[in-house]
Amino acid sequence: MADSENQKFCLQEVLESFKSCLSPEKEIYIEHYVSGWRGLVKLLNSLGSLFGFISKDAVSKTQILMNYLKSENGPHYATVQSMVKFELDNELVDVDKKGIYPESGCRTLLRLHRALRWLQLFLERLRTSKEDDKTSVMCRDAYNESLAQHHPWLIRKSAGMAFYSLPVRLAFFEVMNVGTPEQVVDVLGKAVPLLCEVYQITEELYQKHNLHDLP
Ligand code: 1PZ
Numbered sequence: 001m002a003d004s005e006n007q008k009f010c011l012q013e014v015l016e017s018f019k020s021c022l023s024p025e026k027e028i029y030i031e032h033y034v035s036g037w038r039g040l041v042k043l044l045n046s047l048g049s050l051f052g053f054i055s056k057d058a059v060s061k062t063q064i065l066m067n068y069l070k071s072e073n074g075p076h077y078a079t080v081q082s083m084v085k086f087e088l089d090n091e092l093v094d095v096d097k098k099g100i101y102p103e104s105g106c107r108t109l110l111r112l113h114r115a116l117r118w119l120q121l122f123l124e125r126l127r128t129s130k131e132d133d134k135t136s137v138m139c140r141d142a143y144n145e146s147l148a149q150h151h152p153w154l155i156r157k158s159a160g161m162a163f164y165s166l167p168v169r170l171a172f173f174e175v176m177n178v179g180t181p182e183q184v185v186d187v188l189g190k191a192v193p194l195l196c197e198v199y200q201i202t203e204e205l206y207q208k209h210n211l212h213d214l215p
Contacts, residue, residue, distance in 0.1 A: 007042055008042065008046070008177060009039065009042040009043035009046055009175060009176070009177055010176075010177045010178065011176040011177060011178045011184070011187050011188075012177075012178050012187060013039050014036050014039035014040055014191070015187060015190060015191045015194065017032050017033075017035045017036035017039055018036045018191070018194050018198055019194060020032045021198060022197065023079065027079040027081045027082075028079055028081070028198060028201060028202065029078065029079055030065055030068075030069055030077055030078065030080060030083065030105075030109075031069060031078075033065075033080070033109075033112075034062045034065050034069075037058055037061075037062050037112060040119070041055050041058050041062075043175065044058065046175060047162075047165070047166065047167070047175075048165060050162040050165050051162050053158060054159070054162065057111075058112075058115070061108050061112055062112075064103050064105070064108045065077070065105060065108055065109065068105050077105060080109060080201075080202055080205065081205060083105045083106065084106055084205060084206075084209055084211070087104055087105055087106050088209060092104055092105075093106045093107070093211070093214065094107065094214055094215055095210070095211070095214070097213070097214075097215050099215050102215075104214070106211055107214035107215065109202070110211065110212070110214050113199065113202045113203070113206070114147055114150055115147060116195060116198065116199050116202075117146040117147070117199055118142050118143055118145075118146040118147045119195060120192060120196055120199055121141075121142035121145055121146055122138060122139055122142035122143075123188050123191060123192050123195070124188075124192050125138035125141065125142055126138055126169075126172070126188060127185055127188035127189060127192060129169060131169065131170075132169075133169060134168070134169070135166040135167065135168060135169055135172045136165075136166045139163045139166055140160065140163050143159060143160075143163070
């Protein structure tokens with residue numbers, strides 16, 4: 001794993017992962033969802049040590065899900081839909097907020113799902129940004145609109161400090177590793193609606209089963 005995390009980030013690759021995570025019936029394959037996040041971790045790792053605590057958390061959450069996938073219950077964790085059904089049917093989720101299952105698949109995926117909303121907002125800002133717009137501001141605004149509401153003060157502060165160290169827009173486009181700024185904008189134009197769809201499907205599923213407040 002360490003090796004793949006050190007590899008260079010490529011936006012196209014992340015897009016492919018999120019694309020292949022949707023089944024024809026609009027189920028979400030956890031394996032590809034996780035590999036999308038693993039791809040994003042490569043980007044985080046290339047941004048310097050201030051992002052280390054974020055990358056660590058993302059890796060640990062993807063690892064929890066991969067462990068379920070590799071376990072004897074693996075087949076139940078093939079899709080987000082089957083995972084939710086399996087964990088609810090077998091009472092493996094803290095629906096009554098008891099905190100007995102702090103590593104349930106449902107609560108773990110919920111954290112990534114919330115982060116996906118941030119990603120969607122951030123990439124859309126990046127896509128429509130002008131030359132002089134600041135990545136740190138786009139990142140902060142997207143964060144305040146989404147994830148920040150779920151984070152305590154200390155994490156919000158640390159995240160805020162890390163955002164200041166983000167590369168400027170054009171340098172950030174280069175990190176994306178898909179070519180010219182026009183090509184980046186083009187790929188972002190495909191990525192954002194896709195992330196939006198994956199987000200929306202999970203959002204509705206979690207709403208239906210009342211899983212939005214899992215501790
Ligand atoms: C390009 C710049 C990247 C900025 C990333 C913006 C997201 C800031 C997220 C700050 C997360 C701080 C680390 C740990 C947080 C955890 O406490 C929470 C809740 O989990 P719990 O404690 O309940 O187990 N974790 C999360 O909210 C999940 C965060 C995943 C972040 C993945 C970011 C991937 C970035 C991709 C870069 C393009």
